[in-house]
Amino acid sequence: MEYSKLRTDLIPGVFGARGNTRSARSLARGVTVACLGTVALLLFGCRLDMHVQPKYLPYEPTDFFADGRSERQPVPGTVARGQLRLDELMFTGRENGVVVDKFPFPITRADLDRGRERYNVYCTPCHDYTGTGRGMIVQRGFPQPPSYHIQRLRDAPAGHFYEVMTNGFGAMYSYAARVEPADRWRIAAYIRVLQLARNSKIDDVPESERGKLTQQSAQQPSGQSMGQSR
Amino acid sequence: MAQIFHRSTNFISRLSIYGAVVIIGALGYALYAIAMSPWYTDQNVKRQQPVPFSHRHHAGELGIDCRYCHTSVEKSSFAGVPPTQTCMTCHSQIWTNASMLEPVRASYRDDKSIEWIRVNALPDFVYFDHSIHVAKGVGCTTCHGQIAEMPLTERAGTLYMSWCLECHRQPEKYVRPKSEVFNPYYEPPSAGEQLKMGKKLVAEYNIKSLQTCSTCHR
Numbered sequence: 159m160e161y162s163k164l165r166t167d168l169i170p171g172v173f174g175a176r177g178n179t180r181s182a183r184s185l186a187r188g189v190t191v192a193c194l195g196t197v198a199l200l201l202f203g204c205r206l207d208m209h210v211q212p213k214y215l216p217y218e219p220t221d222f223f224a225d226g227r228s229e230r231q232p233v234p235g236t237v238a239r240g241q242l243r244l245d246e247l248m249f250t251g252r253e254n255g256v257v258v259d260k261f262p263f264p265i266t267r268a269d270l271d272r273g274r275e276r277y278n279v280y281c282t283p284c285h286d287y288t289g290t291g292r293g294m295i296v297q298r299g300f301p302q303p304p305s306y307h308i309q310r311l312r313d314a315p316a317g318h319f320y321e322v323m324t325n326g327f328g329a330m331y332s333y334a335a336r337v338e339p340a341d342r343w344r345i346a347a348y349i350r351v352l353q354l355a356r357n358s359k360i361d362d363v364p365e366s367e368r369g370k371l372t373q374q375s376a377q378q379p380s381g382q383s384m385g386q387s388r
Numbered sequence: 389m390a391q392i393f394h395r396s397t398n399f400i401s402r403l404s405i406y407g408a409v410v411i412i413g414a415l416g417y418a419l420y421a422i423a424m425s426p427w428y429t430d431q432n433v434k435r436q437q438p439v440p441f442s443h444r445h446h447a448g449e450l451g452i453d454c455r456y457c458h459t460s461v462e463k464s465s466f467a468g469v470p471p472t473q474t475c476m477t478c479h480s481q482i483w484t485n486a487s488m489l490e491p492v493r494a495s496y497r498d499d500k501s502i503e504w505i506r507v508n509a510l511p512d513f514v515y516f517d518h519s520i521h522v523a524k525g526v527g528c529t530t531c532h533g534q535i536a537e538m539p540l541t542e543r544a545g546t547l548y549m550s551w552c553l554e555c556h557r558q559p560e561k562y563v564r565p566k567s568e569v570f571n572p573y574y575e576p577p578s579a580g581e582q583l584k585m586g587k588k589l590v591a592e593y594n595i596k597s598l599q600t601c602s603t604c605h606r
Contacts, residue, residue, distance in 0.1 A: 169472040
């Protein structure tokens with residue numbers, strides 16, 4: 159079977175049968191203890207009604223449906239409130255079917271911080287913290303992704319990064335289920351930051367901040383570029 | 389009328405009075421010991437899972453963030469177990485022949501859920517919410533222990549009401565900076581330092597000491 163085929167539907171995990179939860183199992187043990195302790199009276203007071211209520215908590219299995227999941231998929235074509243996806247740029251990274259180099263909302267400092275946080279959680283295992291594609295999982299044998307600092311990806315429109323995250327790319331699976339659309343844009347913006355950091359000149363730094371940089375590089379042994387200073 | 393009991397029985401009567409105290413005490417202690425024992429609480433008991441998933445390997449050695457797999461932990465009451473697709477993001481390419489991963493591949497192939505064995509569980513009459521704890525600076529390891537050292541997941545606390553209240557009464561003893569919540573190797577500072585830092589964080593994050601019954605029983 160070919161696993162590299164991308165699947166967009168998720169197969170949720172579930173927690174096994176009820177008998178495994180502490181409430182039921184330990185209560186059964188509690189009953190044993192009560193017996194042993196000759197406090198037989200207590201036995202009449204022991205009921206599980208409130209511990210195991212007739213309701214489904216998230217991830218609870220069921221034998222009512224054939225697939226054993228109490229969480230049901232919406233009927234195909236259902237649109238939940240607030241989930242109508244008409245904004246083509248926001249949800250596909252395209253305008254009139256063409257991938258564009260634009261963000262659907264203005265990127266602020268807070269967006270970049272959020273983008274860095276999300277990037278560090280979801281992308282660093284393979285792409286590493288600077289985006290060169292030598293993350294921990296790659297060191298353990300995962301195919302190496304291209305560095306973000308190659309010319310092709312530096313020229314790639316922002317929408318391309320959004321698309322890769324949404325639909326997956328080659329050996330890389332989709333992150334659509336784990337990263338919300340707005341956060342995908344913030345990650346794309348943060349990738350731009352990484353790219354800039356690798357390829358900036360001293361002239362790009364505002365006059366007032368340059369002093370700090372020359373101080374820092376005086377403390378570092380060789381003339382490392384800014385991108386490597388992480 | 390002659391005495392019914394001989395003088396020597398005075399000793400037995402005293403013995404039975406003190407004996408009763410001792411026996412009741414011992415019984416009470418035995419019940420307490422049983423209630424706190426791993427046999428009853430499941431604390432530190434490893435669970436055999438359908439796939440021998442190791443947090444030590446993934447969260448520890450490989451350094452994968454908790455949220456990579458437990459995606460909903462910041463947003464909702466439950467942290468959840470990852471869907472099969474999450475495992476396959478990596479295991480479609482690595483360890484593809486390992487027989488211990490066969491249940492994962494089978495799940496992906498046949499569209500069957502992996503049935504994980506639950507480790508932490510509260511009775512249904514208790515309401516618990518992950519997102520608020522994570523947002524207010526309570527770290528995963530405070531409640532779940534040294535998870536990055538566990539080859540098989542085990543429960544780190546008793547999950548008794550007293551366990552929850554211990555912290556709800558004095559959150560300053562346990563909170564940490566928000567940036568460290570997901571760090572599985574976070575070491576709290578010494579007790580004195582922790583109190584100083586904790587008081588500051590409680591004020592900064594506006595942490596309340598929630599002890600009303602309806603917080604958890606609603």
